[in-house]
Amino acid sequence: MKYGFVMPFGDARAVAEAARAAEAAGWDGIFIWEPVWGVDAWVCLTAAAMVTERIRLGTMLTPIARMRPWKLASETAALDNLSGGRVILAVGLGAPDTGYAAFGEVTDRRERAELTDEGLAVLTGLWAGQPFSYSGKHYTITPTDFAPPPPPVQTPRIPIWVVGAWPRERSMGRALLYDGLLPSAFGADGKARQATPDELREMAAYVAERRAPKTPFDIVVEGETPGDDRAAGAAQVAPWAAAGATWWTETLWGAPRDGDGMAAVRRRIAQGPPAM
Numbered sequence: 001m002k003y004g005f006v007m008p009f010g011d012a013r014a015v016a017e018a019a020r021a022a023e024a025a026g027w028d029g030i031f032i033w034e035p036v037w038g039v040d041a042w043v044c045l046t047a048a049a050m051v052t053e054r055i056r057l058g059t060m061l062t063p064i065a066r067m068r069p070w071k072l073a074s075e076t077a078a079l080d081n082l083s084g085g086r087v088i089l090a091v092g093l094g095a096p097d098t099g100y101a102a103f104g105e106v107t108d109r110r111e112r113a114e115l116t117d118e119g120l121a122v123l124t125g126l127w128a129g130q131p132f133s134y135s136g137k138h139y140t141i142t143p144t145d146f147a148p149p150p151p152p153v154q155t156p157r158i159p160i161w162v163v164g165a166w167p168r169e170r171s172m173g174r175a176l177l178y179d180g181l182l183p184s185a186f187g188a189d190g191k192a193r194q195a196t197p198d199e200l201r202e203m204a205a206y207v208a209e210r211r212a213p214k215t216p217f218d219i220v221v222e223g224e225t226p227g228d229d230r231a232a233g234a235a236q237v238a239p240w241a242a243a244g245a246t247w248w249t250e251t252l253w254g255a256p257r258d259g260d261g262m263a264a265v266r267r268r269i270a271q272g273p274p275a276m
Helices: 011-024 043-051 069-083 109-128 168-177 195-210 230-243 259-269
Strands: 002-007 029-032 058-060 087-091 160-166 179-186 192-194 216-222 247-250
Touching: 002 011, 002 259, 011 029, 011 043, 011 259, 029 043, 029 087, 029 168, 029 247, 043 058, 069 087, 069 109, 087 179, 109 160, 109 168, 160 168, 160 195, 168 179, 168 259, 179 195, 192 216, 195 216, 195 230, 216 230, 230 247
Parallel strands: 002 029, 002 247, 029 058, 058 087, 087 160, 160 179, 179 216, 216 247
Antiparallel strands: 179 192
């Protein structure tokens, strides 16, 4: 099991300081979310790359459906080169209730799914280099020799973790095309939530049946553990590890966006991951 910390808020300087502290405290990754409008995730992760050497740098998560995939390809490849191959890209359809309508972003789920599938195809195609062409419903790309950037350091590509909703075949199939699963399920209210350990066990079996055993594939869950009691934290994580999770990402989504909240974030980072 590897352990990451998700920054609930913070500017580039705060994220860089948190990443340096997280690396020192034994965390394996630092992650930040991508808002519709707010502090830019890739600027924050670039700042973090400059003050760290080992820790993985990623998003949690990137709604590629509302992005220009060629711009995202440029940002991720540039950061992967800068960091020496430490980038992880987590992708999902996004949460329309976080300001999509206010900025004219697509809110229809079916269209966001189409844009996600096409965006991922364009992204990975551009990472692989020129000549690259693509023809889809939403994007048409022709080969270009105008200043193509260096490819990512990581091969065969930057790892991509994708939200997979259980037991939806199309959603799970999308995740299986890439390098990791963010396990989701729908409750009785029709709203998405993180899968339970029992559901995760079924999802892990589904993945194992459909992927080559030697192909690296992560299953990533999140939660909040008591930093002042590592034994209790480890016990909380244990059922997820037993069900097949390979990453635990610590979250403090409820932390107030003020000085007290940032102090709580820094304190939890310094306490280290919930591992014995």
